[in-house]
Amino acid sequence: MSEVGDLASRWHVGRVHPTPDVEPDGWTLEKLCDIARLESGHTPSRNRPDYWDGDIPWLSLHDSKTIEGKTLHKTKMTVSALGIANSSARLLPKGTVALSRTATIGKVAILGREMATSQDFACYICGPRLLNSYLAHLFRGMGGEWERLMAGSTHNTIYMPTFQNLQILVPSMPEQEAIAEALSNADGLIEGLERLIAKKRLIKRGAMQDLLTAKRRLPGFSGEWKEKHLGEIAAVIMGQSPRSAAYNSEARGLPLIQGAADIRARKTIRRIFTSEITKLGKRGDIILTVRAPVGEVSRAEFDLCLGRGVCAVRTGQEFVYHALINAESAWSSLSKGSTFDSVNADEVRAFEVMYPLDSEERVSIANVLTDMDAEILALEARLEKARQVKESMMQNLLTGRIRPI
Structure with a gap:
């Protein structure tokens, strides 16, 4: 059993406890x-x-x-x-x-x-x-x-x-000590996971900077890299906002993705819907913001309508997804506009990406980075569970619903 699972089991997390009608015994x-x-x-x-x-x-x-x-x-x-x-x-x-x-x-x-x-x-x-x-x-x-x-x-x-x-x-001093120790142990687990996630993110960032610029090569690869325009290696579908009269919150039509507000943790979210589909984004597309801020990368989790603040980058190459994440900061030099920082279709398609000509190298690099992402996601899931366990422990231990001694 994991540390989080052991903590949850020990403190009966998930069990329903009635709120005591009287002060707990000895409190x-x-x-x-x-x-x-x-x-x-x-x-x-x-x-x-x-x-x-x-x-x-x-x-x-x-x-x-x-x-x-x-x-x-x-x-x-x-x-x-x-x-x-x-x-x-x-x-x-x-x-x-x-x-x-x-x-x-x-x-x-x-x-x-x-x-x-x-x-x-x-x-x-x-x-x-x-x-x-x-x-x-x-x-x-x-x-x-x-x-x-x-x-x-x-x-x-x-x-x-x-x-x-x-x-x-x-409660009595011995029970105070037991409660404080249990909650401090939960804090220690949470802090340890936070530190580990921060370390893994730094390692991932270093790996991206090295592998996506050919600064470091994976074993067995020595082929040529070239700078490619994004439009050469992927289809770019610019967004177009539907009429506001088509907007709704009743899930009629498709989710409307308009910009950064519709993205969480590099995934599209369902916030606003539209019954008028102007430009279709497909599940699995890379979603790139093109208006304030420019260049933020996410993944379409479902079919959606592309608003004017985003575009879809459609390609079967996972390498391109990682390369665009690595290049996020470079978009600021292209963005323009007196009201909104923005880029147009030509600028998106002309955006340059370092690109290995060997397709096997592209796949191998993407696999390494995707595995790192999966490890970080698994740790984040453990962290969220640990926080939930800690919250449940607090509700139970600090009210006397569960007695540690």
């Missing part, structure tokens, strides 16, 4: 400020350069994209001891749980060292009855609650009195 409803000390941060004066660029990390909304799920050791900005001394900011101890309460609400970090924060964070210093990692996981599972508490605010803010009155269900 108590506590006012959070009774078992943790609440602190808010502050921003030292921007007019005092000597208050900034010191050796004290200062957590702010500039860090909001990187803090989620992290034990935080570094921040984008730092303050000086003088800045702390002359402001309402406080040095918070290692282990403090910091929650963003304005703008990007609900981002959580555990401070990995002594640091200060801006006023955009509510920070809890946990007492002996509350484990900081348990509280961090609980906060991460409260997205809907944070949205509810923000309701009515005109500034995307949860105000500090809300945090002073916040109540949470608290």
Whole structure:
């Protein structure tokens, strides 16, 4: 069984659990400020350069994209001891749980060292009855609650009195430790898969740059390469938008692909339909955007209507698909137009592609890159499953529906 499957099996993911009508056995409803000390941060004066660029990390909304799920050791900005001394900011101890309460609400970090924060964070210093990692996981599972508490605010803010009155269900310390360990293990699996996918993508990018430019040759091949116009090696069918009166959301006719909005992860999606088919795109066609942005490559997952923002590149050669992906950045030099960046049919057909004359070499290169794509897709599927498992674990463990001990 895979790591993801083992995790799902261990925590009964997929089983239906009734929401408890009473507090789980051994859990108590506590006012959070009774078992943790609440602190808010502050921003030292921007007019005092000597208050900034010191050796004290200062957590702010500039860090909001990187803090989620992290034990935080570094921040984008730092303050000086003088800045702390002359402001309402406080040095918070290692282990403090910091929650963003304005703008990007609900981002959580555990401070990995002594640091200060801006006023955009509510920070809890946990007492002996509350484990900081348990509280961090609980906060991460409260997205809907944070949205509810923000309701009515005109500034995307949860105000500090809300945090002073916040109540949470608290299990025993051994159960907090078991819950936090289980969820941290799930986080570790997710982070490991994310790192592996990033590594595989880099390897794939390097392989494309080498194999699709003849910089590196596969064993057994030494034949000539030439620059070919796209129109020489594939049929190009430019799109034409139907009348807007033919648009519908009831699946009458075919999906209409108009541009990047109709593409996800290099695959066409069904978003808008049209009963008037102007230009037909066939399942398996390479779809290329020709208007803002130009040159994005995807695959037609079904028969479709080509809108004016795309064209279909029709060829039986998988090599061409990979070559166009590798050349995506080159289209920017061709795009033009005062309203929309765009390319026309002649420019698409004249686009040059490095092309091995040996058909077996083209097939071999395409097979290598397609296998890499398949490996990445399989890892992405595992990652999505791991995230679903983690979500289910949070819903069950943090409510007492499943007891880890």
